[in-house]
Amino acid sequence: MHNEIVGLLNNRIKGVEATFNKAEVGDSSISVNPAFIVDVCKLLKESGTHEFNVLQVITGCDYPEYLELSYIIASFINNTELILKVKLQKQGDSLPKIASVSDVWKAANWLERECYDMVGVEFTGHPDCRRILCPDGFVGYPLRKDFKSEESYNGMVINPASKMK
Amino acid sequence: MSVEFIGNDEKIKSELLTVNMGPQHPATHGVLRVEIKTDSEIVAEAIPHIGYLHRCMEKHCENADYRAIVPFVDRMDYLASMNMELGYAITIEKLASIAVPRRAEVIRVLVSELQRIASHLVAFGTYGIDIGAFTPFLYAFDQREKIISFFESISGGRLLYNYISIGGVSRDVSNDLIVGLEKFCAGFEDQLKMYDTLLTQNKIFIERTANVGVMDKDYCYDYGITGPVLRGAGVEWDLRKKKPYSIYNEFNFEVAVGKGLKGCVGDCWDRYYVRMVEMEQSVKIIKQALVKLREEGGEFTTKVPRVIKVPVGEIYMRTECPKGELGYHIISDGKKGPYRFKVKSPCFTNVSALGEIAPGMMIADLVATIGSLDIVLGEVDR
Numbered sequence: 001m002h003n004e005i006v007g008l009l010n011n012r013i014k015g016v017e018a019t020f021n022k023a024e025v026g027d028s029s030i031s032v033n034p035a036f037i038v039d040v041c042k043l044l045k046e047s048g049t050h051e052f053n054v055l056q057v058i059t060g061c062d063y064p065e066y067l068e069l070s071y072i073i074a075s076f077i078n079n080t081e082l083i084l085k086v087k088l089q090k091q092g093d094s095l096p097k098i099a100s101v102s103d104v105w106k107a108a109n110w111l112e113r114e115c116y117d118m119v120g121v122e123f124t125g126h127p128d129c130r131r132i133l134c135p136d137g138f139v140g141y142p143l144r145k146d147f148k149s150e151e152s153y154n155g156m157v158i159n160p161a162s163k164m165k
Numbered sequence: 166m167s168v169e170f171i172g173n174d175e176k177i178k179s180e181l182l183t184v185n186m187g188p189q190h191p192a193t194h195g196v197l198r199v200e201i202k203t204d205s206e207i208v209a210e211a212i213p214h215i216g217y218l219h220r221c222m223e224k225h226c227e228n229a230d231y232r233a234i235v236p237f238v239d240r241m242d243y244l245a246s247m248n249m250e251l252g253y254a255i256t257i258e259k260l261a262s263i264a265v266p267r268r269a270e271v272i273r274v275l276v277s278e279l280q281r282i283a284s285h286l287v288a289f290g291t292y293g294i295d296i297g298a299f300t301p302f303l304y305a306f307d308q309r310e311k312i313i314s315f316f317e318s319i320s321g322g323r324l325l326y327n328y329i330s331i332g333g334v335s336r337d338v339s340n341d342l343i344v345g346l347e348k349f350c351a352g353f354e355d356q357l358k359m360y361d362t363l364l365t366q367n368k369i370f371i372e373r374t375a376n377v378g379v380m381d382k383d384y385c386y387d388y389g390i391t392g393p394v395l396r397g398a399g400v401e402w403d404l405r406k407k408k409p410y411s412i413y414n415e416f417n418f419e420v421a422v423g424k425g426l427k428g429c430v431g432d433c434w435d436r437y438y439v440r441m442v443e444m445e446q447s448v449k450i451i452k453q454a455l456v457k458l459r460e461e462g463g464e465f466t467t468k469v470p471r472v473i474k475v476p477v478g479e480i481y482m483r484t485e486c487p488k489g490e491l492g493y494h495i496i497s498d499g500k501k502g503p504y505r506f507k508v509k510s511p512c513f514t515n516v517s518a519l520g521e522i523a524p525g526m527m528i529a530d531l532v533a534t535i536g537s538l539d540i541v542l543g544e545v546d547r
Contacts, residue, residue: 025476026476056490059505061496061505072509079408111389143227
Protein backbone atom coordinates (compact mmCIF):
# COMPACT_ATOMS: atom_id res chain seq x y z
CA MET A 1 0.00 0.00 0.00
CA HIS A 2 2.81 2.43 0.90
CA ASN A 3 4.50 2.19 -2.51
CA GLU A 4 1.22 2.92 -4.30
CA ILE A 5 0.61 5.98 -2.16
CA VAL A 6 4.13 7.30 -2.71
CA GLY A 7 3.64 6.87 -6.47
CA LEU A 8 0.26 8.60 -6.38
CA LEU A 9 1.58 11.55 -4.38
CA ASN A 10 4.65 12.05 -6.56
CA ASN A 11 2.54 11.89 -9.72
CA ARG A 12 -0.20 14.25 -8.67
CA ILE A 13 1.61 16.89 -6.59
CA LYS A 14 4.73 18.56 -7.95
CA GLY A 15 7.56 18.94 -5.46
CA VAL A 16 5.99 16.77 -2.75
CA GLU A 17 9.12 14.57 -2.46
CA ALA A 18 7.24 11.67 -0.96
CA THR A 19 9.52 8.89 0.28
CA PHE A 20 8.77 5.53 1.79
CA ASN A 21 10.49 4.80 5.11
CA LYS A 22 10.39 1.03 5.33
CA ALA A 23 10.71 -0.22 8.88
CA GLU A 24 12.31 -3.52 9.89
CA VAL A 25 10.29 -3.60 13.10
CA GLY A 26 7.10 -1.74 13.88
CA ASP A 27 5.26 0.47 11.43
CA SER A 28 6.47 1.97 8.16
CA SER A 29 5.74 5.58 7.28
CA ILE A 30 5.77 8.07 4.41
CA SER A 31 7.66 11.36 4.55
CA VAL A 32 6.47 14.37 2.58
CA ASN A 33 7.55 17.95 2.06
CA PRO A 34 5.87 20.10 4.77
CA ALA A 35 4.94 22.81 2.25
CA PHE A 36 2.40 20.48 0.61
CA ILE A 37 0.80 18.90 3.67
CA VAL A 38 -2.69 20.26 2.95
CA ASP A 39 -2.60 19.06 -0.67
CA VAL A 40 -1.37 15.65 0.43
CA CYS A 41 -4.10 15.27 3.05
CA LYS A 42 -6.81 16.42 0.65
CA LEU A 43 -5.62 14.00 -2.01
CA LEU A 44 -5.44 11.05 0.39
CA LYS A 45 -8.88 11.82 1.77
CA GLU A 46 -10.63 12.44 -1.51
CA SER A 47 -8.86 10.11 -3.95
CA GLY A 48 -11.28 7.31 -4.71
CA THR A 49 -8.86 4.47 -3.98
CA HIS A 50 -7.50 5.20 -0.51
CA GLU A 51 -10.22 7.19 1.24
CA PHE A 52 -8.47 8.09 4.48
CA ASN A 53 -11.59 9.52 6.03
CA VAL A 54 -10.49 9.71 9.67
CA LEU A 55 -7.66 11.70 11.19
CA GLN A 56 -6.57 9.76 14.24
CA VAL A 57 -3.87 11.89 15.77
CA ILE A 58 -1.31 14.62 15.10
CA THR A 59 1.78 14.24 17.21
CA GLY A 60 5.15 15.93 17.32
CA CYS A 61 8.49 14.53 18.32
CA ASP A 62 11.41 16.74 19.30
CA TYR A 63 14.87 15.95 17.93
CA PRO A 64 17.96 18.13 18.48
CA GLU A 65 17.88 19.69 14.98
CA TYR A 66 14.26 19.46 13.93
CA LEU A 67 10.69 18.63 14.95
CA GLU A 68 9.02 15.67 13.33
CA LEU A 69 5.24 15.73 13.04
CA SER A 70 3.34 12.48 12.48
CA TYR A 71 -0.14 12.63 11.00
CA ILE A 72 -1.72 9.27 11.65
CA ILE A 73 -4.69 8.80 9.37
CA ALA A 74 -7.00 5.84 8.94
CA SER A 75 -9.58 4.66 6.50
CA PHE A 76 -12.70 3.21 8.09
CA ILE A 77 -13.82 2.15 4.61
CA ASN A 78 -10.77 0.12 3.55
CA ASN A 79 -9.61 -0.67 7.10
CA THR A 80 -6.10 0.74 6.61
CA GLU A 81 -3.94 3.20 8.48
CA LEU A 82 -0.98 5.34 7.50
CA ILE A 83 1.67 7.41 9.26
CA LEU A 84 2.56 10.59 7.37
CA LYS A 85 5.68 12.39 8.50
CA VAL A 86 6.99 15.89 7.96
CA LYS A 87 10.20 17.44 9.23
CA LEU A 88 10.21 21.03 10.44
CA GLN A 89 13.57 22.73 10.97
CA LYS A 90 13.91 24.65 14.24
CA GLN A 91 14.51 28.35 13.80
CA GLY A 92 15.91 29.80 17.00
CA ASP A 93 13.22 31.16 19.28
CA SER A 94 10.41 31.44 16.73
CA LEU A 95 8.10 28.47 16.32
CA PRO A 96 8.31 26.32 13.20
CA LYS A 97 5.29 26.83 10.94
CA ILE A 98 3.10 24.47 8.97
CA ALA A 99 -0.27 24.89 7.28
CA SER A 100 -3.32 23.72 9.20
CA VAL A 101 -5.34 20.76 7.92
CA SER A 102 -8.44 21.74 9.89
CA ASP A 103 -10.28 22.35 6.62
CA VAL A 104 -9.72 18.73 5.61
CA TRP A 105 -10.78 17.05 8.84
CA LYS A 106 -12.54 18.90 11.64
CA ALA A 107 -10.78 16.68 14.17
CA ALA A 108 -7.58 18.55 13.30
CA ASN A 109 -8.83 21.62 15.14
CA TRP A 110 -8.24 20.26 18.64
CA LEU A 111 -5.40 17.93 17.67
CA GLU A 112 -3.41 20.85 16.25
CA ARG A 113 -4.15 22.91 19.31
CA GLU A 114 -2.78 20.12 21.46
CA CYS A 115 0.30 19.83 19.27
CA TYR A 116 0.87 23.60 19.48
CA ASP A 117 0.46 23.50 23.24
CA MET A 118 2.70 20.51 23.90
CA VAL A 119 5.38 20.60 21.20
CA GLY A 120 5.34 24.20 20.00
CA VAL A 121 4.38 24.22 16.32
CA GLU A 122 2.48 27.10 14.77
CA PHE A 123 -0.35 26.03 12.48
CA THR A 124 -1.02 28.79 9.98
CA GLY A 125 -4.65 29.18 8.97
CA HIS A 126 -5.94 27.48 12.12
CA PRO A 127 -9.23 29.07 13.24
CA ASP A 128 -8.39 29.21 16.95
CA CYS A 129 -4.77 28.35 17.69
CA ARG A 130 -4.41 28.71 21.47
CA ARG A 131 -3.37 26.48 24.33
CA ILE A 132 -5.74 23.66 25.20
CA LEU A 133 -4.32 21.54 28.03
CA CYS A 134 -2.01 24.04 29.74
CA PRO A 135 -3.37 27.33 31.10
CA ASP A 136 -3.25 30.37 28.80
CA GLY A 137 -0.35 32.07 30.56
CA PHE A 138 1.90 29.01 30.50
CA VAL A 139 5.44 29.52 29.23
CA GLY A 140 7.26 26.84 27.22
CA TYR A 141 6.32 23.63 25.45
CA PRO A 142 6.38 20.67 27.87
CA LEU A 143 7.10 17.86 25.41
CA ARG A 144 10.21 19.49 23.99
CA LYS A 145 13.27 17.66 25.26
CA ASP A 146 14.89 20.87 26.51
CA PHE A 147 11.84 21.92 28.55
CA LYS A 148 12.58 22.87 32.14
CA SER A 149 9.74 23.46 34.57
CA GLU A 150 9.64 26.90 36.08
CA GLU A 151 10.80 27.68 39.62
CA SER A 152 7.48 29.21 40.56
CA TYR A 153 4.01 29.44 39.10
CA ASN A 154 1.59 32.25 40.03
CA GLY A 155 3.69 32.95 43.14
CA MET A 156 3.74 29.31 44.29
CA VAL A 157 7.19 27.75 44.55
CA ILE A 158 7.46 24.47 42.64
CA ASN A 159 9.29 21.68 44.47
CA PRO A 160 10.50 23.79 47.43
CA ALA A 161 13.90 22.68 48.74
CA SER A 162 12.52 22.06 52.23
CA LYS A 163 10.20 19.34 50.90
CA MET A 164 12.57 17.74 48.39
CA LYS A 165 14.66 15.28 50.38
CA MET B 166 -29.36 38.99 31.59
CA SER B 167 -30.22 42.60 31.18
CA VAL B 168 -33.76 43.07 30.04
CA GLU B 169 -35.10 46.52 29.30
CA PHE B 170 -38.79 47.21 29.14
CA ILE B 171 -39.54 50.19 27.01
CA GLY B 172 -43.14 51.03 27.67
CA ASN B 173 -45.67 48.23 27.71
CA ASP B 174 -45.95 47.26 24.09
CA GLU B 175 -42.43 48.06 22.90
CA LYS B 176 -40.08 45.24 22.00
CA ILE B 177 -38.15 43.54 24.77
CA LYS B 178 -34.42 43.86 24.35
CA SER B 179 -32.35 40.97 25.60
CA GLU B 180 -28.79 39.81 25.27
CA LEU B 181 -26.93 36.53 25.58
CA LEU B 182 -26.04 35.34 29.05
CA THR B 183 -22.80 33.47 29.60
CA VAL B 184 -23.04 30.54 31.99
CA ASN B 185 -20.18 28.30 33.04
CA MET B 186 -21.16 24.68 33.38
CA GLY B 187 -18.32 23.20 35.36
CA PRO B 188 -15.48 22.59 36.10
CA GLN B 189 -17.20 21.41 39.28
CA HIS B 190 -20.56 20.20 38.06
CA PRO B 191 -22.24 16.81 38.46
CA ALA B 192 -23.40 16.68 34.83
CA THR B 193 -19.97 17.12 33.27
CA HIS B 194 -18.63 13.78 34.60
CA GLY B 195 -15.41 15.28 35.87
CA VAL B 196 -13.65 18.58 35.51
CA LEU B 197 -14.95 19.62 32.11
CA ARG B 198 -15.98 23.27 31.79
CA VAL B 199 -18.46 24.19 29.12
CA GLU B 200 -18.83 27.89 28.54
CA ILE B 201 -22.42 28.30 27.39
CA LYS B 202 -23.87 31.43 25.88
CA THR B 203 -27.58 31.13 26.47
CA ASP B 204 -30.55 32.79 24.88
CA SER B 205 -33.12 32.05 27.61
CA GLU B 206 -33.20 28.21 27.71
CA ILE B 207 -31.57 27.77 24.32
CA VAL B 208 -27.83 27.27 23.88
CA ALA B 209 -26.49 29.81 21.40
CA GLU B 210 -22.88 28.70 21.68
CA ALA B 211 -21.06 26.11 23.76
CA ILE B 212 -17.29 26.10 24.09
CA PRO B 213 -15.73 23.15 25.95
CA HIS B 214 -12.65 23.98 28.01
CA ILE B 215 -10.44 21.11 29.10
CA GLY B 216 -7.11 20.75 30.86
CA TYR B 217 -8.15 20.88 34.53
CA LEU B 218 -6.84 17.36 35.09
CA HIS B 219 -3.75 17.70 32.92
CA ARG B 220 -0.80 15.89 34.48
CA CYS B 221 1.38 15.64 31.34
CA MET B 222 1.38 11.85 31.54
CA GLU B 223 3.22 11.64 28.22
CA LYS B 224 6.22 13.42 29.72
CA HIS B 225 6.13 11.18 32.79
CA CYS B 226 6.06 8.11 30.56
CA GLU B 227 8.99 9.35 28.50
CA ASN B 228 11.04 9.53 31.70
CA ALA B 229 10.07 6.05 32.93
CA ASP B 230 11.22 2.67 31.67
CA TYR B 231 8.85 0.42 29.77
CA ARG B 232 7.66 -1.65 32.72
CA ALA B 233 7.18 1.38 34.95
CA ILE B 234 4.76 2.96 32.47
CA VAL B 235 1.91 0.52 33.24
CA PRO B 236 0.80 2.32 36.45
CA PHE B 237 0.78 5.63 34.56
CA VAL B 238 -1.55 4.40 31.82
CA ASP B 239 -3.85 3.09 34.59
CA ARG B 240 -4.43 6.63 35.71
CA MET B 241 -5.53 7.99 32.36
CA ASP B 242 -8.90 6.32 31.99
CA TYR B 243 -9.41 5.40 35.62
CA LEU B 244 -12.77 3.75 34.91
CA ALA B 245 -11.26 1.32 32.41
CA SER B 246 -7.72 0.74 33.65
CA MET B 247 -7.55 -2.85 32.41
CA ASN B 248 -8.28 -1.80 28.83
CA MET B 249 -5.64 0.92 29.02
CA GLU B 250 -3.08 -1.59 30.29
CA LEU B 251 -4.00 -4.14 27.65
CA GLY B 252 -3.52 -1.61 24.86
CA TYR B 253 -0.13 -0.59 26.18
CA ALA B 254 1.07 -4.13 26.80
CA ILE B 255 0.23 -5.43 23.34
CA THR B 256 1.83 -2.38 21.72
CA ILE B 257 5.16 -3.01 23.42
CA GLU B 258 4.91 -6.77 22.88
CA LYS B 259 4.42 -6.23 19.17
CA LEU B 260 7.35 -3.82 18.90
CA ALA B 261 9.68 -5.98 21.00
CA SER B 262 8.36 -9.31 19.60
CA ILE B 263 7.46 -10.80 22.97
CA ALA B 264 5.24 -13.88 22.86
CA VAL B 265 2.43 -14.18 25.40
CA PRO B 266 1.24 -17.54 26.79
CA ARG B 267 -2.28 -18.58 25.89
CA ARG B 268 -3.57 -18.60 29.45
CA ALA B 269 -2.46 -14.99 29.82
CA GLU B 270 -4.30 -14.05 26.62
CA VAL B 271 -7.50 -15.63 27.90
CA ILE B 272 -7.18 -13.86 31.25
CA ARG B 273 -6.56 -10.56 29.43
CA VAL B 274 -9.71 -10.91 27.36
CA LEU B 275 -11.63 -11.90 30.49
CA VAL B 276 -10.54 -8.90 32.55
CA SER B 277 -10.88 -6.39 29.75
CA GLU B 278 -14.45 -7.49 29.03
CA LEU B 279 -15.28 -7.34 32.74
CA GLN B 280 -13.81 -3.86 32.77
CA ARG B 281 -15.92 -2.93 29.78
CA ILE B 282 -19.03 -3.94 31.70
CA ALA B 283 -17.87 -1.98 34.76
CA SER B 284 -17.22 1.12 32.65
CA HIS B 285 -20.55 0.86 30.83
CA LEU B 286 -22.31 0.39 34.18
CA VAL B 287 -20.90 3.72 35.34
CA ALA B 288 -22.02 5.28 32.05
CA PHE B 289 -25.49 3.76 32.44
CA GLY B 290 -25.89 4.74 36.08
CA THR B 291 -24.62 8.30 35.79
CA TYR B 292 -26.59 8.85 32.61
CA GLY B 293 -29.71 8.03 34.58
CA ILE B 294 -28.74 10.68 37.12
CA ASP B 295 -28.16 13.23 34.34
CA ILE B 296 -31.67 12.63 33.07
CA GLY B 297 -33.16 12.68 36.58
CA ALA B 298 -33.49 9.01 37.46
CA PHE B 299 -31.50 8.17 40.56
CA THR B 300 -32.46 4.52 41.09
CA PRO B 301 -30.56 2.91 38.15
CA PHE B 302 -27.32 4.29 39.58
CA LEU B 303 -27.71 2.20 42.75
CA TYR B 304 -28.41 -1.00 40.81
CA ALA B 305 -25.48 -0.30 38.47
CA PHE B 306 -23.02 0.26 41.30
CA ASP B 307 -24.26 -2.83 43.10
CA GLN B 308 -23.22 -4.95 40.11
CA ARG B 309 -20.05 -2.97 39.47
CA GLU B 310 -19.01 -3.65 43.04
CA LYS B 311 -18.92 -7.39 42.25
CA ILE B 312 -16.57 -6.82 39.33
CA ILE B 313 -14.40 -4.48 41.37
CA SER B 314 -14.14 -7.06 44.18
CA PHE B 315 -13.05 -9.65 41.64
CA PHE B 316 -10.34 -7.29 40.42
CA GLU B 317 -9.37 -6.64 44.00
CA SER B 318 -8.87 -10.33 44.64
CA ILE B 319 -6.67 -10.81 41.56
CA SER B 320 -4.65 -7.61 41.67
CA GLY B 321 -5.03 -5.98 45.08
CA GLY B 322 -6.37 -2.73 43.67
CA ARG B 323 -9.96 -1.65 43.33
CA LEU B 324 -9.58 1.02 40.68
CA LEU B 325 -5.96 1.13 39.52
CA TYR B 326 -4.70 -2.39 39.09
CA ASN B 327 -1.22 -2.59 37.56
CA TYR B 328 -2.32 -6.11 36.62
CA ILE B 329 -1.57 -6.65 32.93
CA SER B 330 2.18 -6.57 32.59
CA ILE B 331 4.35 -6.82 29.50
CA GLY B 332 4.55 -10.53 28.68
CA GLY B 333 1.40 -11.66 30.45
CA VAL B 334 -0.47 -10.83 33.62
CA SER B 335 0.95 -10.41 37.09
CA ARG B 336 -1.14 -13.01 38.97
CA ASP B 337 -3.11 -16.09 38.06
CA VAL B 338 -6.89 -16.51 38.40
CA SER B 339 -7.81 -19.33 40.76
CA ASN B 340 -10.63 -21.85 40.23
CA ASP B 341 -12.69 -20.41 43.11
CA LEU B 342 -12.76 -17.08 41.36
CA ILE B 343 -13.88 -18.72 38.11
CA VAL B 344 -16.83 -20.27 39.94
CA GLY B 345 -17.67 -16.88 41.41
CA LEU B 346 -17.59 -15.25 37.97
CA GLU B 347 -19.89 -17.90 36.51
CA LYS B 348 -22.41 -17.06 39.22
CA PHE B 349 -21.97 -13.35 38.48
CA CYS B 350 -22.64 -13.88 34.76
CA ALA B 351 -25.87 -15.76 35.42
CA GLY B 352 -27.11 -13.08 37.80
CA PHE B 353 -26.02 -10.21 35.61
CA GLU B 354 -28.10 -11.33 32.63
CA ASP B 355 -31.22 -11.00 34.78
CA GLN B 356 -30.05 -7.60 35.91
CA LEU B 357 -29.71 -6.47 32.28
CA LYS B 358 -33.33 -7.43 31.66
CA MET B 359 -34.30 -5.38 34.70
CA TYR B 360 -32.34 -2.35 33.43
CA ASP B 361 -34.27 -2.63 30.20
CA THR B 362 -37.61 -2.11 31.90
CA LEU B 363 -36.19 0.26 34.49
CA LEU B 364 -34.61 2.84 32.20
CA THR B 365 -34.22 1.82 28.55
CA GLN B 366 -37.94 1.49 27.82
CA ASN B 367 -38.98 4.19 30.27
CA LYS B 368 -41.26 6.71 28.58
CA ILE B 369 -39.75 9.76 30.25
CA PHE B 370 -36.24 8.59 29.48
CA ILE B 371 -37.08 8.04 25.81
CA GLU B 372 -38.69 11.49 25.58
CA ARG B 373 -35.54 13.05 27.00
CA THR B 374 -33.03 11.22 24.80
CA ALA B 375 -34.61 10.25 21.48
CA ASN B 376 -33.90 12.70 18.63
CA VAL B 377 -31.54 14.67 20.90
CA GLY B 378 -27.91 15.44 20.05
CA VAL B 379 -27.95 13.64 16.72
CA MET B 380 -24.53 12.85 15.25
CA ASP B 381 -24.62 11.16 11.89
CA LYS B 382 -22.02 8.95 10.28
CA ASP B 383 -20.18 11.63 8.30
CA TYR B 384 -20.05 13.96 11.28
CA CYS B 385 -18.44 11.18 13.32
CA TYR B 386 -15.84 10.46 10.64
CA ASP B 387 -15.02 14.15 10.30
CA TYR B 388 -14.37 14.53 14.01
CA GLY B 389 -12.59 11.18 14.33
CA ILE B 390 -15.23 9.88 16.73
CA THR B 391 -14.98 6.20 17.60
CA GLY B 392 -16.44 3.66 19.98
CA PRO B 393 -20.08 3.46 21.07
CA VAL B 394 -20.73 6.96 19.70
CA LEU B 395 -19.69 5.90 16.19
CA ARG B 396 -21.60 2.64 16.47
CA GLY B 397 -24.59 4.58 17.72
CA ALA B 398 -24.48 6.44 14.40
CA GLY B 399 -25.11 3.16 12.63
CA VAL B 400 -21.56 2.21 11.65
CA GLU B 401 -20.59 -1.37 12.33
CA TRP B 402 -17.04 -0.60 13.40
CA ASP B 403 -15.44 -2.49 16.23
CA LEU B 404 -11.70 -3.17 16.27
CA ARG B 405 -12.30 -6.44 18.08
CA LYS B 406 -13.86 -7.60 14.81
CA LYS B 407 -12.14 -5.41 12.24
CA LYS B 408 -8.55 -5.74 13.45
CA PRO B 409 -8.63 -8.46 16.08
CA TYR B 410 -5.93 -8.10 18.70
CA SER B 411 -5.05 -10.52 21.50
CA ILE B 412 -7.25 -13.58 20.81
CA TYR B 413 -10.54 -11.82 20.09
CA ASN B 414 -10.83 -13.64 16.76
CA GLU B 415 -11.62 -16.85 18.66
CA PHE B 416 -14.67 -15.43 20.38
CA ASN B 417 -18.19 -15.38 19.12
CA PHE B 418 -20.04 -12.10 19.65
CA GLU B 419 -21.97 -9.47 17.76
CA VAL B 420 -21.25 -5.79 17.28
CA ALA B 421 -23.95 -3.51 18.67
CA VAL B 422 -25.14 -0.86 16.21
CA GLY B 423 -27.59 2.00 16.67
CA LYS B 424 -30.68 1.56 14.53
CA GLY B 425 -32.77 4.54 15.50
CA LEU B 426 -35.36 2.42 17.28
CA LYS B 427 -36.86 5.31 19.25
CA GLY B 428 -35.93 8.28 17.09
CA CYS B 429 -33.41 8.86 14.35
CA VAL B 430 -30.09 7.05 13.98
CA GLY B 431 -27.28 8.58 16.03
CA ASP B 432 -29.29 10.22 18.80
CA CYS B 433 -28.55 10.01 22.51
CA TRP B 434 -30.85 7.02 22.98
CA ASP B 435 -28.97 5.06 20.31
CA ARG B 436 -25.60 5.73 21.91
CA TYR B 437 -27.00 4.66 25.26
CA TYR B 438 -28.58 1.56 23.74
CA VAL B 439 -25.32 0.49 22.07
CA ARG B 440 -23.70 0.37 25.52
CA MET B 441 -26.51 -1.75 26.91
CA VAL B 442 -26.20 -4.27 24.06
CA GLU B 443 -22.42 -4.27 24.43
CA MET B 444 -22.75 -5.34 28.05
CA GLU B 445 -24.87 -8.28 26.92
CA GLN B 446 -22.22 -9.23 24.35
CA SER B 447 -19.43 -8.84 26.90
CA VAL B 448 -21.16 -11.36 29.16
CA LYS B 449 -21.22 -13.71 26.18
CA ILE B 450 -17.46 -13.26 25.69
CA ILE B 451 -16.78 -13.72 29.42
CA LYS B 452 -18.67 -17.02 29.45
CA GLN B 453 -16.59 -18.31 26.54
CA ALA B 454 -13.42 -17.06 28.21
CA LEU B 455 -14.29 -18.89 31.43
CA VAL B 456 -14.69 -22.16 29.51
CA LYS B 457 -11.32 -21.58 27.84
CA LEU B 458 -9.74 -20.71 31.17
CA ARG B 459 -10.76 -24.05 32.64
CA GLU B 460 -9.20 -25.85 29.67
CA GLU B 461 -6.00 -23.84 29.31
CA GLY B 462 -3.31 -24.67 31.78
CA GLY B 463 0.23 -23.44 31.74
CA GLU B 464 1.98 -20.23 32.56
CA PHE B 465 0.26 -16.90 33.04
CA THR B 466 3.32 -14.88 32.03
CA THR B 467 6.53 -15.23 30.08
CA LYS B 468 9.84 -14.46 31.69
CA VAL B 469 10.64 -10.91 30.73
CA PRO B 470 13.98 -9.30 31.63
CA ARG B 471 13.98 -6.52 34.20
CA VAL B 472 14.97 -4.03 31.51
CA ILE B 473 13.08 -4.77 28.31
CA LYS B 474 15.07 -4.47 25.10
CA VAL B 475 12.95 -2.65 22.56
CA PRO B 476 14.50 -2.19 19.10
CA VAL B 477 14.77 1.21 17.41
CA GLY B 478 11.56 1.96 15.56
CA GLU B 479 8.07 3.23 15.95
CA ILE B 480 4.65 1.68 16.26
CA TYR B 481 1.03 2.74 16.37
CA MET B 482 -1.50 0.28 17.80
CA ARG B 483 -5.19 0.79 18.41
CA THR B 484 -7.46 -1.18 20.68
CA GLU B 485 -11.16 -0.96 21.39
CA CYS B 486 -11.71 0.59 24.80
CA PRO B 487 -15.15 1.10 26.38
CA LYS B 488 -15.07 4.74 25.33
CA GLY B 489 -13.64 4.31 21.86
CA GLU B 490 -10.43 3.55 20.04
CA LEU B 491 -7.35 4.00 22.13
CA GLY B 492 -4.07 4.29 20.27
CA TYR B 493 -0.49 4.27 21.47
CA HIS B 494 2.16 5.82 19.25
CA ILE B 495 5.57 4.90 20.57
CA ILE B 496 8.92 5.95 19.14
CA SER B 497 11.79 3.96 20.56
CA ASP B 498 15.45 4.88 20.32
CA GLY B 499 16.65 1.58 21.77
CA LYS B 500 17.07 2.90 25.31
CA LYS B 501 15.24 1.60 28.38
CA GLY B 502 12.29 3.97 28.00
CA PRO B 503 10.39 5.38 25.02
CA TYR B 504 11.74 8.48 23.23
CA ARG B 505 8.24 9.67 22.42
CA PHE B 506 5.07 8.34 23.99
CA LYS B 507 1.79 9.56 22.56
CA VAL B 508 -1.69 8.46 23.53
CA LYS B 509 -4.55 8.84 21.10
CA SER B 510 -7.36 9.40 23.51
CA PRO B 511 -10.87 8.52 22.33
CA CYS B 512 -12.63 10.92 24.72
CA PHE B 513 -10.51 13.86 23.53
CA THR B 514 -11.83 13.59 19.98
CA ASN B 515 -15.35 12.77 21.18
CA VAL B 516 -15.61 15.88 23.34
CA SER B 517 -14.16 18.08 20.58
CA ALA B 518 -17.33 17.40 18.57
CA LEU B 519 -19.55 18.88 21.28
CA GLY B 520 -19.12 22.51 20.25
CA GLU B 521 -20.69 22.11 16.85
CA ILE B 522 -23.88 20.22 17.70
CA ALA B 523 -24.70 22.23 20.82
CA PRO B 524 -26.10 25.47 19.30
CA GLY B 525 -29.89 25.40 19.14
CA MET B 526 -30.50 22.79 21.81
CA MET B 527 -31.93 23.31 25.28
CA ILE B 528 -29.51 23.36 28.22
CA ALA B 529 -31.07 20.16 29.58
CA ASP B 530 -30.48 18.49 26.19
CA LEU B 531 -26.83 19.54 26.33
CA VAL B 532 -26.57 17.70 29.65
CA ALA B 533 -28.12 14.64 28.02
CA THR B 534 -25.67 14.87 25.11
CA ILE B 535 -22.57 15.17 27.31
CA GLY B 536 -23.76 12.17 29.32
CA SER B 537 -24.32 10.10 26.19
CA LEU B 538 -20.75 10.76 25.00
CA ASP B 539 -19.49 9.07 28.19
CA ILE B 540 -16.25 10.98 28.66
CA VAL B 541 -13.63 10.52 31.35
CA LEU B 542 -11.65 13.66 31.95
CA GLY B 543 -8.61 11.77 33.18
CA GLU B 544 -8.18 10.52 29.66
CA VAL B 545 -9.17 13.72 27.86
CA ASP B 546 -6.54 15.73 29.75
CA ARG B 547 -3.99 12.96 30.39
